[in-house]
Each structure stands twice: as C-alpha cells, then as structure tokens.
Amino acid sequence: MNLDSLLPNLGEWLRGTGPESDVVVSTRIRLARNLAGIPFTTRAGNAQKAEIEQRVREAVAKSDIAPRLEYLSVMGLMPLDRLFLVERQLISRELANALEGPRGVAFDTRESVSVMVNEEDHLRIQVMRSGLALDETWEQIDRIDDCLEARLPYAFHERFGYLTACPTNVGTGMRASVMLHLPALGITKQIEKVFKALQKINLVVRGLYGEGSRASGDFYQISNQVTLGKSEPRLLTEIREVIAMILQYERQARTVLLKERRQNEHDRVARAIGTLGSATMITAEETMELLSAVRLGVSLRLLDDLPATTLNQLFIHTQSAHLQKLAGKHLDGEDRNAERAKYLRNRLRDLGAGQG
C-alpha cells in the first residue's frame, strides 16, 4: 500500500459529520484481545510474535470482515510513514516506535477500522466514527470481534473475562472514547468543574493525542476507566449519559458567549483567522489553538461558513508528518513552522477566508 495515496483523504474520524458534530468530533471504541496459548506480547519472543502476526493476517484475509482490511507491517515502514499513521490515529505511538519485533496494523481504506497486532495486547481492534455514534460503533466492532474470534481462539477466563496484559483492561477489554470540542466551557472557565464531576464517576479525560489534562485546542477525549464488572452496553450507557450532559453545558456556554460577549468573541475569531492567514512561522500548538477558535466562530456563525471538513483538513495537514509528506521533503523545527505557515496562507487564500 502506498501511504501517500491516503494523504488527500480525511479518514473517518475527521469527516466532520455525524450526530452532534458541532461538539462531538468522533467516537472510538477499542477492544483488547489476546490469543489463547501464546504469552502476551511483552513475554513473547520474535518467533512467537511472527506466529501471531501470521495467524492474524490469515484470519483477517479469510474472514468476511466488512470493510475489507489490508495489513501493513510496521517494521517495513520508514519513520515518517509511522508518524503519519499515528497522526491519522490508525496506530499508537508505542506501536510506531517503542515496541520491537514483528508488529503491524490492518485497516480499511476509509480508515474507520484498524486492528493493531502485537501492541501491548496481541490484538487491539479499533472502530472510529465521525460524530457521536456509540451504538453503531459498538455494533460494528462486536461483529468484527466475532469474525476474528471464529478463526483466532481468544484467551478468555470464566471469571475475569477477556484476559489482557494489563489488569486495568481485563474483563470487556473495551475502551470507548468520545472526542469533544469544548471551547466555550474553556472560555467560561467551567471546564475544570466538568472534569471533577467526571473523575467521580470513573471516566477519564485526555487531550487529543493524550497529552495530559490540559488539551490543546480545547479537544478532549472522554473514556471509560473501568472494564471489569459491567457489560459493554452498560459502560456505553454510562458514557452516553455523561456526554449528553456535557453537550448541554457546552451549548449553554456557547449561547451565553453569544449573548454576553459577542463583540469579544467576534474579535477573537477574526484575529485567529487573520493570524492563520498571514503568519510566516507557526507551531502545531498555535495552529490548533487558532483553528479551535475558528471552529467555534463557524459554529456561532461569527464567520463565513467554512465547512468542518475543511477545518479538519487544515488540522490534519498541518501535523508534522502530513506537512512533510505534502512538502515532499524532510523538515526540521523552524523550517517546519515556516512550511506550516505557508501551507495555511495558501489554503486560506484559495478558500477566500478571513476577508470582510
């Protein structure tokens, strides 16, 4: 597979559509699974990892998983391609760089399904959807899991459920995450309150790529912490209830912003798009912050309509591996910031954004 062919696509999670997409970016569910009779990845030798890889590849090829998945070995990839897959959320940073030996990922051309092989667990199955779609995502991953299980007997324990390398994942092996854009809760300084409430009910909040609790660009992922003692539908219901609450708070905060600080917000948003369209050097973090403001501006109709898809494309294309692939050359530090600014200037000029 030539990864460069994915470059113009956005991938499922950045499609910018789906239910509640004014606040919810995407829904993701992953299942951790291990094959019976082989040590977990950390205790497996390279021969065993190769055997796992071979068996999973065969199972994926022969099963009737829809959509069709194609397997890619990570060992055969250049560092830039690995980072590219991380930015598209198809593989973890660990699978890309930290882990060793035979490992890889099977995914579909829409980039909605990915099966990582020899990550912390033998299998990390992941399904992504744009917008809030916990039920649909669960139904699909449940089916894929059944298809794989029919050919790959899993390590399963009558008492503990699906066995995982880390006991924090045992039981269902399921982590469901919903990615939210919460700029108004950030501006009105209510976000901390929301997170405190979440911690009490065992939900975890992380940044976009997991960088601690202060997420860049007001993007947050909410996911379940507990995996044992509750059924998958029950865990999903708990998350769904919390998301519904957060959506309501965020929309209320947006209404308040429009009512009480319209002029200020308009100014902030106009400056954001102005900076994006005229900077000559810009970091990924600043780009995120500014795109977040623009996204809010579009949602509040303070700006001419920029489709969410376009904003998402600006976001993904300004990530470091994407930027280097688009430029067709290796770029370091300041060169990368200059290239990012150039890309944004050109794109925004083509879109005619930021005028008037």
Place this chain on the structure above:
Amino acid sequence: MNACKFCGQPATIHLTDILQKQKSETHLCEACAKAKQIIPDKPGAHFDLQGLVQLVMGGHDSPDAVAPVAQACPACKLKYAEFRAEGRLGCARDYEVFAAPLLTLLERVHRATDHCGKIPVGQRRRMGLRGLKAELDAAIAAERYEEAAELRDRIRQKEGADEPR
C-alpha cells in the same frame, strides 16, 4: 487543602481507596503525579498501573503476604515482583497463578472482580446457564428479540431444573 504526599505543594489529585471498608486517602500535586506516572503525560497510557500499584500497595495490607514476590508463573516464568515493577502480566496463566493479589488489585481498580459482559461465541456454548444469560444480553443489546425470547425460555427451563423444590 491537603498537601502533596511527596513535595508538600497543594494537592490537586486525590486518590481514595476503599478496601474491606477501610478508607485511605492519598493526595498528590499534578507534577508529582506525572513524575510518578500516576496520570499519563504521553499518549497511549491511559493510566500507569505500576505507579498506582506501588502507591496503593505500599501499606501493611500488602498482597505480597499472599503472593511471595519471588513466586513465578510456571508457564511464562514471570515473577510477581516483575509484574509489580512493570505493571504488565506475561500470559493468561498469570491470572490463576497470581489470583490472590490480583483480586485485591482488580477490586481497587474496577471495584469489581467478575466479568459481566461479552463472552466469546465459542465459549458460550460450553458455559451452560451463564453462557445462556450472556447470549440473552447480547441478543437484547442487538435487538434480536425473537432470539432473546427463545433464550429466556431456555434459561427458565434450566433454572427450574436446577432449583431443588
């Protein structure tokens, strides 16, 4: 306000641990929690077990009493001490070999010790009543009501047969 257990700065992270009705609290500041890797600062790690295990199991109630740190799994040779250091188990059998300390840990992390959810299709057939109940849950969740009604009847039949009257 509570002070951080490690550096004395105001604590912003509070771990409450209730085990066998004994409540203990640990207070940390964000910097120390990150340094001890109790909260993640890199992607992927939802939460570092190693840090948490060492923190909550440091007390007298240590499960090491039940599982000597030198005890090793006959299958993958992992020692319990290695699990405590790395936070990762080596194979499926470890869940049996280290069952006693793991139960304590699972109770702390999940507030539960028994799986209640999906069961592999292949497994359900071998599991009798529990398997049937799991199939029923799956059928209801997927809104396959005809199948669910059938399963419910089979469960009732089985329960009726098992109950001494």
